[in-house]
Amino acid sequence: HQPLLQVNGLVKHFPVKKGLLAPKEYVKAVSNVTLTIQRGETYGLVGESGCGKSTTGRLILRLIEPTAGNVFFEGKNLSHMSKEEMRTMRQKMQIVFQDPYSSLNPRIPIGEAIEEAMGIFALGTVRERKERTMQLLDRVGLNEDQYYRHPHEFSGGQRQRIVLARALALNPSFVVCDEPVSALDVSIQSQIINLLKELQSDFELTYLYIAHDLSVVRHISDRVGVMYLGNLVEESPTDPLFHEPLHPYTKALLSAIPHPDPKGKRWRILLTGEVPSPLHPPSGCVFHTRCPQAQEACTQVIPTLRQVRPDRKVACHLYG
Numbered sequence: 001h002q003p004l005l006q007v008n009g010l011v012k013h014f015p016v017k018k019g020l021l022a023p024k025e026y027v028k029a030v031s032n033v034t035l036t037i038q039r040g041e042t043y044g045l046v047g048e049s050g051c052g053k054s055t056t057g058r059l060i061l062r063l064i065e066p067t068a069g070n071v072f073f074e075g076k077n078l079s080h081m082s083k084e085e086m087r088t089m090r091q092k093m094q095i096v097f098q099d100p101y102s103s104l105n106p107r108i109p110i111g112e113a114i115e116e117a118m119g120i121f122a123l124g125t126v127r128e129r130k131e132r133t134m135q136l137l138d139r140v141g142l143n144e145d146q147y148y149r150h151p152h153e154f155s156g157g158q159r160q161r162i163v164l165a166r167a168l169a170l171n172p173s174f175v176v177c178d179e180p181v182s183a184l185d186v187s188i189q190s191q192i193i194n195l196l197k198e199l200q201s202d203f204e205l206t207y208l209y210i211a212h213d214l215s216v217v218r219h220i221s222d223r224v225g226v227m228y229l230g231n232l233v234e235e236s237p238t239d240p241l242f243h244e245p246l247h248p249y250t251k252a253l254l255s256a257i258p259h260p261d262p263k264g265k266r267w268r269i270l271l272t273g274e275v276p277s278p279l280h281p282p283s284g285c286v287f288h289t290r291c292p293q294a295q296e297a298c299t300q301v302i303p304t305l306r307q308v309r310p311d312r313k314v315a316c317h318l319y320g
């Protein structure tokens, strides 16, 4: 069956100019990302800040244009869509950002903001929009008398609930969640994660969940993709990834968090050095400057992401 989303060879280079006479250089934010997401699935995309995961999310939604590569949504290439098809797509694909302050207009009562979103896509009558807004406020754990309140009257967690209600008002099938709980207190994070899971089954949503926090990804994702310096280096169902990471970078990421299973430590790797600049990523395997298992070939030959087990992919010469 057809996946909901298929991403092929996505590349994004941002031009930067360091001075008037300096040659144009490029930040290689995303070098080569290929992945598919099935209907109803949560795909967790993890990596350190600056690895290209947020850029990947924005590229998938066409909020920014890719340098190369294609995104297919419900089998249709987003870059070949008519204006009308693009409009429908904009409605079906939503994004929730980390900072709920910046995603809500401080001057507009939250109920109106939700209705306005429906109005833009001409969904329902004025009366139907109001009714639906009330239902959605209730569904995300707020109440109807909060309709006329302004964003500043709510806590960060409540604001994220409002943003979710507004996204759901458009009947999306796919939602990019870009670190939606990173700015919230730990005690609130699990409430929002649980709400996201409930909404997923109620509204038949598919998620791309972007995070640097592995424990959050573990709780919400069916599969996980690990990014390093613009590249997808490993992809796996969630539990196998945490029990037996394959890529040395994944091992390093997992070694840095407390592990309940002492046997897990058999793959422990400690990272040294800094992440290289995306202006000049290393040749060959981008991880070779920090990889304790790097070999001669790693500095020359780019490892491609390939299947090494029935459901697991890794980009590393150790799995040849």
Ligand code: SF4
Residues within 6 Å of the ligand: 247, 248, 249, 285, 286, 287, 288, 289, 291, 292, 293, 294, 295, 298, 303, 315, 316, 317, 318
């Ligand atoms: Fe390390 Fe080489 Fe594998 Fe890259 S390809 S992760 S440098 S062993």
Ligand code: MG
Residues within 6 Å of the ligand: 053, 054, 179
């Ligand atoms: Mg980010």
